[in-house]
Amino acid sequence: MKESDITSTLKEDIPKKTVLVLLVMAIVIVALGIWTILDRIGYSQIPPQSSSGGEVKLKIVPGNAVDNIETLSNVDEAQQTLSTNP
């Protein structure tokens, strides 16, 4: 039997519905296969992680901390002077 005869025989013998069903199933297999591969790659490449933020905040107000300390010292000295002098 020649090749052209075999081809023509196959074309005639396989119903169109069967070819259509097989084609649909092939497409489904390819889609699921791609989905599976992408799913696996996703699992392996992106480890589950979690992020959260914290903050450090303050406000610098006018004045000099050293001056304030000195002022407080002066107040203490004044209070001591007052307490020692009746």
Next chain:
Amino acid sequence: MGETVKGENSKNMILKVFAVIVILAVAGIFINVMKNKITGFVTSGIVEVNVEAISSLNVNSDVYFGNGTISNVPSNLTSISTEGDDNDGAFNNCSVINGGVDDPGRDCTGIEVENNGNVYINVTITALNGVSGFFSSQSLIGANFTFAVLDGNRTKNETAIQIVGYGNDVIGENNASCHVNGNTNQSIEPKGSYLNSSWMNWTTISTDSYAICSNLSFGDGNDTITIEFNLTFPADEPVGLKSNSFTFTGVQAE
């Protein structure tokens, strides 16, 4: 005629076999994919449960030093610390939780990071601004913004290490939050800080990612670390609100 019937039979047989293979392949792929989505199913009276790993961390507190003045004398710069109970320039006392847990506006006891997932996690810290980005000073002379990491919570009553005050090697890692990672042999970084400022391994903050705990435990207890901060202001730092954000990322430890 006989050949034609024989050929059709074989073709039909091939088609049937092919169809069976296709159906099995579809079913196999479907089951394979769905296997990871199913958390429990029954087979022959045995309940199989697949618990998914959840890497999750939570930041329980911010640091607010409050309002204060700074020194403009280069030889006597103002420093404040989350470990300090007598910070310069009227900034908050950070040795106690000011106003309680629900009052973060006056609290500066450190940033507490908790593992609220169900796997050990590797925690990293990343600063939004480095030292030069945080301070507005022109000279930056003496400017410093450092951090250190302590095991346990910020109220210092969670782990045995906090209560007794020694390192992992003395207490044993089962009583610590940050365990030693068997693969990297790392736990807390920078290591060696002790409680209550007896010694703190202050390290300059960075905008690069820095691993602070390689194996943070999970569960109701022993699942937190606290990040402490220490700042020194340059004498020419202008007044105003200063803020820096830190991002903590937890990834399942390997």
